[in-house]
Amino acid sequence: MNEPTLRQMLEALQKGETTPDQVLEKLRHLPYEDLGFARVDHHRALRHGFPEVIFALGKTAEEVTAVAGRILTRSANLLVTHATPEMFERMTREITGLDYHARARCITRRADTTIYGAGQILVITAGTSDLPVAEEARITAEIMGNEVELVADVGVAGIHRLLGAREKVAAARVIIAVAGMEGALPSAVGGLASCPVIAVPTSVGYGASFGGVAALLGMLNSCASNVAVVNIDNGFGAGYIASLINRKRT
DSSP states (O other): OOHHHHHHHHHHHHTTSSOHHHHHHHHTTOSEEEOSSOEEETTHHHHHSSOOOEEOTTOOHHHHHHHHHHHTTTOSEEEEESOOHHHHHHHTTTOOSOEEETTTTEEEEEOOOOOOBSSEEEEEESSGGGHHHHHHHHHHHHHTTOEEEEEOOOOGGGHHHHHTTHHHHHHOSEEEEEEOTTOOHHHHHHHHOSSOEEEEEOSOSOGGGGGGHHHHHHHHTOSOTTEEEOOTTOHHHHHHHHHHHHBOOO
16 A cells, blocks of 8 residues: 555545545555465555565565565555475466566566656676576566666776767666666766766676675775665665655655
8 A cells, every 4th residue: 555545545535525434444454464474564565665575585485475475455566586496387377467586586467557756767787697686686677667768788898888888877866776796887977967876886707706795895895985885685665765755746
């Protein structure tokens, strides 16, 4: 349940088109619903504009399916991250309209395609190997109601490739820069852009990259003042923050 849905319910009650008991039934499980193994946060959409996202790692397919089913009783859209094909197969037995994004390891259902973003979010990667994390960021931002474009493989080893995308960089309202190795891309992007840049370090790299720690430290030490950093491989977090920044204000 999000703010527009709640407003419609209250307006319908005011006009006599629904009853207090019907409204109460829809609100009964706010702020959360206890499933025994999980407490589903039905209040999340009212706070953030999007329902609770399921982090599937460590959960069984049955648990993911149960939580997803409860979320979809009150929300049009669904996002599951770090999901497996086995989870997707199990979920499709009970839930229709699902899509599995193999590279990003995400499951989605997007019944509400409304654009809530005020501008475009640009996702940009240093290399093709960074695409799994970038795809998670793109899918997250898109399902939250944003126009998103992805530009891949424009890292600093060939800086002219980034300069070839400078018009897209200039036009973006928020940029997500995804890079492994030494993590230099966000600083270069930040120097070109006038908008916030969300840096995502990835675990891509040779031994001395320490599974993404080198990229993380490089991004945290960026001299570009418009760069902020999320955790290693956290494409979801970057997409979510970018969506909150890009949201239209009414």
